[in-house]
Each structure stands twice: as structure tokens, then as C-alpha cells.
Amino acid sequence: MSGGGSASPVAPANALEAAVGTVLDELRTFRLRWWPPLLLGFVMLFDSWDSAAIAYVLPVLVKEWRLDPVAMGTLISAGYAGQLIGALTMGGLAERFGRLPVIAWAVTAMCLLGVICAICPNYETLLPARFLQGLAIGGALPVAVTYINELAPTATRGRYFGTFQFLCLSGYTAAAIASTFIVPHLGWRWMFGLGALPLLLLPVMLATLPESPRWLARAGRESDVRKALARLGAGGRADGLPVGVDSARSVREEAPAIPVSALFGAKYRLRTLVLVTIWFLSSFTSFGLTTWVPSLYVTVFDFPVEEALRYVAIASVVSLFVPVLPALLIDRIGRRPMAMAGAAVSAAGLLSLASLPQTGTVLLIVLVIAGQFGIGVALVTTWPYTAENFPTPMRAMAVGFISSFARVASMCTPLFVGVVLATSKSVEVVFAGFGVCALGALFLWLVASRETARTRLEDL
Numbered sequence: 001m002s003g004g005g006s007a008s009p010v011a012p013a014n015a016l017e018a019a020v021g022t023v024l025d026e027l028r029t030f031r032l033r034w035w036p037p038l039l040l041g042f043v044m045l046f047d048s049w050d051s052a053a054i055a056y057v058l059p060v061l062v063k064e065w066r067l068d069p070v071a072m073g074t075l076i077s078a079g080y081a082g083q084l085i086g087a088l089t090m091g092g093l094a095e096r097f098g099r100l101p102v103i104a105w106a107v108t109a110m111c112l113l114g115v116i117c118a119i120c121p122n123y124e125t126l127l128p129a130r131f132l133q134g135l136a137i138g139g140a141l142p143v144a145v146t147y148i149n150e151l152a153p154t155a156t157r158g159r160y161f162g163t164f165q166f167l168c169l170s171g172y173t174a175a176a177i178a179s180t181f182i183v184p185h186l187g188w189r190w191m192f193g194l195g196a197l198p199l200l201l202l203p204v205m206l207a208t209l210p211e212s213p214r215w216l217a218r219a220g221r222e223s224d225v226r227k228a229l230a231r232l233g234a235g236g237r238a239d240g241l242p243v244g245v246d247s248a249r250s251v252r253e254e255a256p257a258i259p260v261s262a263l264f265g266a267k268y269r270l271r272t273l274v275l276v277t278i279w280f281l282s283s284f285t286s287f288g289l290t291t292w293v294p295s296l297y298v299t300v301f302d303f304p305v306e307e308a309l310r311y312v313a314i315a316s317v318v319s320l321f322v323p324v325l326p327a328l329l330i331d332r333i334g335r336r337p338m339a340m341a342g343a344a345v346s347a348a349g350l351l352s353l354a355s356l357p358q359t360g361t362v363l364l365i366v367l368v369i370a371g372q373f374g375i376g377v378a379l380v381t382t383w384p385y386t387a388e389n390f391p392t393p394m395r396a397m398a399v400g401f402i403s404s405f406a407r408v409a410s411m412c413t414p415l416f417v418g419v420v421l422a423t424s425k426s427v428e429v430v431f432a433g434f435g436v437c438a439l440g441a442l443f444l445w446l447v448a449s450r451e452t453a454r455t456r457l458e459d460l
Contacts, residue, residue: 017217017392018458019241020225024213025153025456029233036151036209037160041167043107043198043205044144048171050114050195051137054079054130055291056179056312057188059298059305065123069299073418076291077411078127082134084407090139091146091400095258099147099212099396103140104205107198110136114195138407141168142400149387150214150395151232154456155331161384162327169323169380172290176316180309214392214457258394260401271389272398274448276405278382281441283406285346285375285434288413292430293368296417300427301364315369322376334453335385336445342377343442345370350435354428371431375438378445379406388452388460 024032054076061067067075086106094102113133120126144164152160175191182190210228217225226241263272293315297308330338349370356363383403390398420429452460 014217016220016222016225016241017214020213020217020229021154021456021458023229023234023241024151024232025155027153027232027234031208031231031233032151033153033160034163037148037164038167039201039205039209040103040144040148041164043103043201044141044164044168045171045174046195046198047107047110047137047141047144048169049175050110050133050171050192051079051083052172052175052290053179053191053195055294056175056183056309057191058291059294059308060183060188061123062295062299067123069418069422070415071123072295073414075123075127075130076414079130079134079137080287080407080410080414082131082136083138084134084404084411086135086138086140087142087400087404087407089400091142091397092260094143094146094396094400095215095393099143099150099215100206100209102143103147104202106136106140106143107202108136109133110140111196111199114192117195118189118191118193134407138404139400142403143396144168145383145403146387146396146399147212149384150212150392150457155454157388158330158335158384158453159327162323162330162380165380165383166320166323166327169376170320173316173320176309176313180306180313183309184306218392258397260397262394263398263401268390268398270448271450272402274444275382275386275389275402278441278444278449279386279402280405280409281437281444282343282375282379282382283409284413284416284437285350285371285441286379287406287410288417288430288434289368289372289375291410291414292417293372296427296430300421300425311365314365315372318369319372319376322373323380325377326380330381330384331453334451335381335388336449336451339378339381339385339449340442340445342374342379342381343438343445344374346372346374346378347435347438347442349374350431350438354432354435371434371438375441378438378441385449385452388455388457391460392457 027033058072058075061075062072090102090106110133113129113136117126117129117133120129148161148164149157178194179191182194208231210231211224213225213228213232216228222241262268294308294312297303297311298305303311326338349367353364353367353371386402387395387399416433417430420426
């Protein structure tokens with residue numbers, strides 16, 4: 001997936017950026033090796049909490065507000081529509097203003113809108129509130145992924161990102177487990193309200209994490225690069241950086257804005273199209289299972305709400321280990337084998353569900369978990385892989401744009417499920433659709449991807 005040949009609007013890494021990469025690779029400090037992925041992972045845990053909360057609230061709202069399948073799908077899709085726009089826009093802002101300011105503003109908006117969702121009195125008010133919250137949710141994660149990727153040492157980039165991703169995805173598990181107590185005993189509104197907790201961590205984040213040194217180097221802000229590295233524990237190592245970069249230049253002069261159209265130029269077109277398709281197919285499966293399984297257990301398989309939430313909690317506990325496998329293995333075996341194995345497991349589980357009539361409860365839960373776990377592994381691997389395919393001046397924009405097709409898939413999935421259930425009432429068709437998408441992602445990983453493990457970002 002090299003993308004081909006001719007001139008690119010993105011200049012090669014300058015000497016300062018290359019030197020920053022060398023310093024980051026050599027640093028062994030806690031402030032670089034552990035603190036950024038741990039702290040930002042905890043902050044972004046509630047990004048996934050807020051994204052998943054609707055799945056555990058919806059079975060109650062179906063009865064309380066008498067929602068039909070189309071209304072259910074529309075409510076889920078509203079949040080993902082907002083995430084689409086957020087992912088498309090905030091990456092560009094992060095290229096212009098820096099990674100951390102955009103993350104901070106997005107997380108603040110996400111938290112405040114969570115409180116607004118908690119006090120909505122009806123479907124008509126919750127719908128736009130979820131859309132607006134989606135803007136912040138969708139914008140925060142790609143920029144956070146870019147930031148973590150730009151700090152990570154080359155040799156352990158997969159493990160470094162895996163630490164962040166483990167905490168980030170823990171929000172799905174935390175929401176699933178907490179919902180079994182919160183929804184029946186405290187009420188569904190608390191599921192949204194608790195999403196405001198990251199406001200407590202934002203001051204710590206801003207006080208202890210520096211701006212991405214790679215972004216600062218591209219912006220020509222030499223003195224700020226040294227300060228950022230010093231905050232990461234570089235000490236005297238920053239003194240050996242190249243000098244002579246005109247730090248008085250503006251960001252726009254040193255690192256001109258790269259248009260989205262650059263992703264479709266000769267050099268990046270193929271990798272962009274392949275990644276867009278992988279994101280769409282994988283996310284269609286992943287988000288469909290995450291958001292619809294609780295309701296399917298209640299409306300199709302006739303499980304009581306509390307029992308359905310328990311089954312979902314079990315699956316979420318298993319899914320908690322999704323980022324652990326990539327974190328431990330992708331620096332050794334590579335990105336491609338990890339993603340292909342995950343997609344294959346998911347496709348096998350879901351196509352089995354589609355072809356086995358009269359599935360017993362235990363087998364049903366096992367195959368659903370296999371589908372969720374496998375595609376989760378593939379998606380966790382896709383995040384760092386996407387960031388590794390693009391240079392610093394366009395990395396946040398590229399990750400935001402390409403991952404936005406996960407949001408497109410997330411908007412389509414609930415509508416697909418809602419229409420299928422409303423017309424044919426065939427859950428087998430639903431599982432078959434998810435399985436075929438996982439199979440398609442597997443095919444693309446197999447024939448149209450390249451390996452990026454153990455290669456410096458400046459050399460990719």
C-alpha cells in the first residue's frame with residue numbers, strides 16, 4: 001500500500017523533526033514512556049463511555065418513550081452523525097493550532113453535553129443533544145490517537161499505543177458493567193451524567209503534558225520543541241537539536257495547511273482508499289454489535305432487560321482484553337497478521353450465527369463475543385496503522401478524515417438493523433451482514449496493506 005509515485009504537497013521531515021524522533025526513541029523517562037498514554041487514556045476512557053452509553057440506555061427508553069425500531073436507529077445514528085463531522089473537522093484544527101488545545105476543547109464540550117443529555121425530558125430533545133455530543137466525541141479521539149502516536153518510541157510504538165488504547169476502550173467495559181447497577185437502581189440519566197468526570201482530569205493533563213514535539217518541529221517552533229522535550233524528561237539531550245530553524249515564522253508559513261485532497265494525490269491515494277474501506281467495513285460490524293446487541297437480546301431473543309445487560313457485561317469484560325493482544329504482539333509479529341487474525345475470528349463467529357437456526361443461549365453468547373472480540377482486535381490495530389501511514393503535517397487530518405468513515409458506518413449500521421428488523425424481522429440477515437463486512441476487511445488486509453512495524457515515522 002505504498003501509494004505510488006509523484007510529487008507530494010507534504011515536504012519530507014526536516015532535520016529538527018528527525019532529531020526529535022531520535023530523542024524520543026532514546027528517552028527512558030516515566031514522563032515519556034508511561035505518563036502520556038496513562039493520563040490521556042484515562043481521559044479518553046469517557047469518550048468510549050459516552051459513545052456506548054446509548055446502547056445501555058436504549059432498552060429502557062424503548063419502553064419509557066415507546067420508540068419503534070426506526071426511532072431507535074435514528075437516535076443511535078444521531079450521535080454517530082455528530083462524530084462524523086467532529087472527526088472531519090477537528091483533525092484540520094489540530095494541524096493548525098496543535099494537538100493538545102483541540103483535545104482539551106473537545107473533551108470539555110463532550111462532558112458538558114453529557115450533562116445536557118442526562119436532563120433531556122424526551123426523544124425530541126435527546127436527539128439533537130446526542131448529535132452535538134457526537135461532534136466532540138468524534139473529534140477528540142483521532143487527535144488523541146495522533147498525539148500518542150507522535151510521542152511513541154519506534155521500537156515499542158505498538159505497546160505504547162496499546163496502553164493508551166486499553167484504557168480508552170475500557171470505557172465500553174466500564175459502561176457495560178456499570179449499567180447493570182446504574183440503569184436499574186439509579187436510572188438511565190446517570191449513564192450520561194457520569195460522562196462529565198474527565199473535567200476533573202483536564203487541569204492535570206494541561207499542566208503535565210506538552211504539545212507534540214513533532215508538530216512543534218514542523219511548525220518551526222524551535223524553542224518550544226526544547227521546552228516540550230524537557231517536560232518529557234529529555235534534559236540535556238534537547239541541547240543537541242539542530243539550530244537555525246526560524247522560530248519566528250508562523251505555523252502557517254512553516255507548515256502550510258494540507259488540503260484533504262492531498263489524501264487522494266498520487267502518493268497517498270491507494271492507501272487512503274484501502275484504509276477508508278477497512279475502517280468502514282470493520283466499524284459497520286463493531287458498532288453494530290456494540291449498539292444493537294443489548295436491544296436484540298430484549299426485542300428478538302426475549303431476554304429480560306437485567307439479564308440482557310448481564311450478558312452484555314460479560315461480553316464487555318472479555319472485550320476489555322481486546323487491546324491487550326495488539327499491545328503485546330504487534331511490535332513483534334506486525335500490524336497485518338494481528339488485524340487479519342481478528343477479522344477472521346469475527347467473520348467466522350458472525351457467519352456461524354447467521355447460518356445456525358435455533359442457536360442456544362450459551363452458543364449465542366459465545367459467537368457474539370467472538371464476533372465482537374475479533375473485529376475489536378482488528379480495529380484496535382487499525383488506529384496506529386492509520387497514523388503510521390501519513391507524515392506529521394497531515395497525520396491528524398488524515399486520521400480524522402479516514403476514521404470518520406467509521407462514523408459513516410456507525411450511522412448506517414443502526415439504520416440497516418432497524419430496517420431489517422422492521423421489514424423481515426430476520427436477525428440472521430443482520431448477523432450475515434456483519435459477517436460479510438468482517439470478511440471484506442480481512443481480504444483488504446491480506447491483499448492491499450503494507451507492514452509498518454519497527455519503522456520510524458519519518459521513514460514511512
